[in-house]
Amino acid sequence: QVQLVQSGAEVKRPGASVKVSCKASGYTFASYSITWVRQAPGQGLDWMGWISAYNGQTNYAQKLQGRVTMTTDTSTSTAYMELRSLRSDDTAVYYCARGRNEGDYWGQGTLVTVSS
């Protein structure tokens, strides 16, 4: 069965970086892109971008350009999302999802808290 398992919760200081992992299983990793979506506490869903697990092509949300990097490791079927220069408004649950458009499988979410 398809599963996406994300890394655990993180607490970071403002200005720091965070790297969240998303380990895929149950399908051919390189056949699908991975999308990242975040959700601030009590708020809606916010698209961050996607990465092709086939060739590493990326498409980032303009508002995150320069702060976000998405990568994949096909040897371990794992996707990563790194966000730098963290601010308090980056506090959110970060989700990975399979697919570039409709996300048919999602990870369980990773809470990233940015606080001094």
Place this chain on the structure above:
Amino acid sequence: DIQMTQSPSSLSASVRDRVTITCRASQSISTYLNWYQQKPGKAPKLLIFAASSLQSGVPSRFSGSGSGTDFTLTISSLQPEDFATYYCQQTFTTPITFGQGTRLEIK
């Protein structure tokens, strides 16, 4: 960016009610529209893709329709497990954007 506006923002209904949620795009998106259900503390779950295609494993009481700028999600007979927040999402162009959500509560 394409703005997605859902209505209503919240809705109270009873088990076995028929419920419709509307999503309007700020420009035409053809049928590049998905619907998700999210329960508290859980990841979103894909219900409908391409405006009207039912995702595998999703009960047939869920249906979607529309094209262009106006879309609807209908639940034909509400069940207790359907009380959740619903989001529409456009994938016509990046940045991909979501509606603000519709919270469906028990009356």
